[in-house]
Amino acid sequence: xxxxxxxxxxxxxxxxxxxxxxxxxxxxxxxxxxxxxxxxxxxxxxxxxxxxxxxxxxxxxxxxxxxxxxxxxxxxxxxxxxxxxxxxxxxxxxxxxxxxxxxxxxxxxxxxxxxxxxxxxxxxxxxxxxxxxxxxxxxxxxxxxxxxxxxxxxxxxxxxxxxxxxxxxxxxxxxxxxxxxxxxxxxxxxxxxxxxxxxxxxxxxxxxxxxxxxxxxxxxxxxxxx
Amino acid sequence: xxxxxxxxxxxxxxxxxxxxxxxxxxxxxxxxxxxxxxxxxxxxxxxxxxxxxxxxxxxxxxxxxxxxxxxxxxxxxxxxxxxxxxxxxxxxxxxxxxxxxxxxxxxxxxxxxxxxxxxxxxxxxxxxxxxxxxxxxxxxxxxxxxxxxxxxxxxxxxxxxxxxxxxxxxxxxxxxxxxxxxxxxxxxxxxxxxxxxxxxxxxxxxxxxxxxxxxxxxxxxxxxxxxxxxxxxxxxxxxxxxxxxxxxxxxxxxxxxxxxxxxxxxxxxxxxxxxxxxxxxxxxxxxxxxxxxxxxxxxxxxxxxxxxxxxxxxxxxxxxxxxxxxxxxxxxxxxxxxxxxxxxxxxxxxxxxxxxxxxxxxxxxxxxxxxxxxxxxxxxxxxxxxxxxxxxxxxxxxxxxxxxxxxxxxxxxxxxxxxxxxxxxxxxxxxxxxxxxxxxxxxxxxxxxxxxxxxxxxxx
Numbered sequence: 001x002x003x004x005x006x007x008x009x010x011x012x013x014x015x016x017x018x019x020x021x022x023x024x025x026x027x028x029x030x031x032x033x034x035x036x037x038x039x040x041x042x043x044x045x046x047x048x049x050x051x052x053x054x055x056x057x058x059x060x061x062x063x064x065x066x067x068x069x070x071x072x073x074x075x076x077x078x079x080x081x082x083x084x085x086x087x088x089x090x091x092x093x094x095x096x097x098x099x100x101x102x103x104x105x106x107x108x109x110x111x112x113x114x115x116x117x118x119x120x121x122x123x124x125x126x127x128x129x130x131x132x133x134x135x136x137x138x139x140x141x142x143x144x145x146x147x148x149x150x151x152x153x154x155x156x157x158x159x160x161x162x163x164x165x166x167x168x169x170x171x172x173x174x175x176x177x178x179x180x181x182x183x184x185x186x187x188x189x190x191x192x193x194x195x196x197x198x199x200x201x202x203x204x205x206x207x208x209x210x211x212x213x214x215x216x217x218x219x220x221x222x223x224x225x226x
Numbered sequence: 227x228x229x230x231x232x233x234x235x236x237x238x239x240x241x242x243x244x245x246x247x248x249x250x251x252x253x254x255x256x257x258x259x260x261x262x263x264x265x266x267x268x269x270x271x272x273x274x275x276x277x278x279x280x281x282x283x284x285x286x287x288x289x290x291x292x293x294x295x296x297x298x299x300x301x302x303x304x305x306x307x308x309x310x311x312x313x314x315x316x317x318x319x320x321x322x323x324x325x326x327x328x329x330x331x332x333x334x335x336x337x338x339x340x341x342x343x344x345x346x347x348x349x350x351x352x353x354x355x356x357x358x359x360x361x362x363x364x365x366x367x368x369x370x371x372x373x374x375x376x377x378x379x380x381x382x383x384x385x386x387x388x389x390x391x392x393x394x395x396x397x398x399x400x401x402x403x404x405x406x407x408x409x410x411x412x413x414x415x416x417x418x419x420x421x422x423x424x425x426x427x428x429x430x431x432x433x434x435x436x437x438x439x440x441x442x443x444x445x446x447x448x449x450x451x452x453x454x455x456x457x458x459x460x461x462x463x464x465x466x467x468x469x470x471x472x473x474x475x476x477x478x479x480x481x482x483x484x485x486x487x488x489x490x491x492x493x494x495x496x497x498x499x500x501x502x503x504x505x506x507x508x509x510x511x512x513x514x515x516x517x518x519x520x521x522x523x524x525x526x527x528x529x530x531x532x533x534x535x536x537x538x539x540x541x542x543x544x545x546x547x548x549x550x551x552x553x554x555x556x557x558x559x560x561x562x563x564x565x566x567x568x569x570x571x572x573x574x575x576x577x578x579x580x581x582x583x584x585x586x587x588x589x590x591x592x593x594x595x596x597x598x599x600x601x602x603x604x605x606x607x608x609x610x611x612x613x614x615x616x617x618x619x620x621x622x623x624x625x626x627x628x629x630x631x632x633x634x635x636x637x638x639x640x641x642x643x644x645x646x647x648x649x650x651x652x653x654x655x656x657x658x659x660x661x662x663x664x665x666x667x668x669x670x671x672x673x674x675x676x677x678x679x680x681x682x683x684x685x686x
Contacts, residue, residue, distance in 0.1 A: 110324065111323060112325070136321075147566060151566060154563050156585075168574035172612045173570045173571065177319045181320075181322070184314060186304070186307070187311070187312040188332060188336060189337055195338055196335050198335055199328065199348070
């Protein structure tokens with residue numbers, strides 16, 4: 001497939017950012033369910049086109065279930081249950097356009113592509129560095145938690161001490177990691193003011209233009225209906 | 227190439243870490259910094275890569291450090307980074323990307339190199355260091371040793387003229403150390419200057435040109451290669467140094483499974499999913515009175531195996547028996563204690579003493595005191611565990627494991643980064659422990675330690 005030739009992703013990170021922005025506008029202007037549904041069909045077909053069939057089916061099913069709950073199950077169910085779930089379901093539906101494009105983006109875009117896109121869009125270097133280190137740190141936290149849990153389950157620790165036994169090592173190692181990480185970063189010239197380059201190339205292609213045009217049509221639709 | 231003149235360094239009022247150091251390093255030399263833990267060798271490396279004074283606040287630096295014509299104290303760190311590359315001890319905290327390719331390119335991207343140049347340097351790096359198998363991987367899936375090789379690759383790709391290495395092999399297995407040795411040899415042949423602080427000396431003996439021996443922050447002597455290699459066994463031990471040549475010798479093989487006494491692992495299959503089986507049908511046993519070493523390549527899954535033995539994960543097949551009785555995971559968790567490779571995960575109390583009290587619940591104070599004393603930690607009883615040095619933390623974790631009074635003690639790399647004296651301290655204590663009827667298993671790459679402490683070995 002033609003889109004596979006380019007560093008593996010279906011759409012450019014910048015296109016994703018634009019689509020995310022549009023999804024936010026759609027979500028928070030709350031014009032009509034039809035626009036929202038149209039958006040979801042559009043994004044979901046993009047997911048299908050990119051070959052992630054499982055993901056596409058999962059999300060569309062989830063959306064159908066939410067619609068079913070909202071319009072058929074909840075109106076028919078006892079008032080107590082309805083009041084408990086109505087907010088949850090309603091908000092889930094409202095947030096769905098953002099969730100969908102967001103998770104598509106997470107699946108498609110690697111951190112380095114994202115960083116490169118931010119550089120191309122002239123985000124400040126400070127923001128880029130702190131953002132990329134933060135993202136880099138999430139899997140590390142996961143690892144830390146996993147090890148700390150291991151250590152805890154082998155020691156006899158009173159339940160009153162459990163939280164402490166979890167948090168103290170986590171915070172201590174976070175502090176140590178932060179220090180070591182920045183030492184390694186500065187010795188590899190991260191502070192260099194020169195314009196940074198990248199091994200990757202980002203290029204907009206047909207998919208990106210098509211998606212941008214369709215996205216903008218949604219935007220226009222939102223404003224016309226307003 | 228590198229010139230250190232009259233350098234003293236310390237934190238405000240506290241004791242000086244380095245005192246009046248003078249050292250001239252010529253281009254293309256390989257300099258070993260050695261000495262006991264805490265002698266100041268890591269601090270020496272920081273003088274050269276500029277972390278001192280640029281990265282350490284509230285420090286007092288006297289004297290000057292120059293790299294060619296560049297004075298370190300007045301040059302920006304990124305400028306220094308162009309001629310000095312650093313590899314540190316902890317493989318976990320040296321990378322910034324999530325995948326290996328971009329990690330190797332990271333330094334070059336910071337320098338604004340053109341894409342073509344990056345591509346070709348990336349290819350060169352991977353080719354010269356024989357790291358083809360590292361390409362295109364998720365970094366979080368790499369083993370500690372692989373991460374360290376990746377850190378080397380990333381620095382190598384920047385092509386600095388001076389390499390500053392701070393205990394780069396602390397976590398590596400024999401074959402990974404060999405590949406690093408190979409790589410250091412290539413660097414040396416290409417005329418790079420190498421400054422390396424290390425405990426493990428055996429892989430360096432034919433690479434080094436001079437050895438700098440430090441003690442308590444004072445440069446005691448600079449040995450020529452010939453002088454250094456001619457050190458008598460006695461002198462070497464007195465100086466607190468690990469062995470200079472790879473120790474010769476083999477341990478007898480681990481007992482087969484099926485023992486009625488001790489821990490018996492029978493036809494164990496370990497893995498995460500059906501697709502990812504790390505060990506198929508592995509059998510061995512460990513008996514009281516003996517220490518069993520488990521050794522094998524980085525990334526082969528030793529840590530996963532011991533997690534399974536400890537009951538932290540379920541086996542996919544086979545069983546684990548203690549004195550002839552099958553132990554399900556829960557029983558294993560009650561019977562086993564594990565000292566992890568990174569002991570930071572298991573220390574959480576406010577003081578060393580408190581940490582021991584939690585582990586040795588109900589034990590007499592005198593017992594705890596004697597344990598701390600045997601590991602040389604008694605004078606630190608009031609300190610916060612995190613204020614200890616790496617080696618001290620490691621020993622504290624060993625003390626807490628012993629105090630837990632569990633039957634099976636498993637140590638994952640207990641000697642990474644220990645000098646000779648502490649290594650002997652740990653090995654003596656573990657031997658006594660085994661003699662007292664506990665089952666001791668040690669996962670290690672450290673051959674010197676293995677030969678001095680262990681009775682049998684399981685190679686996987």
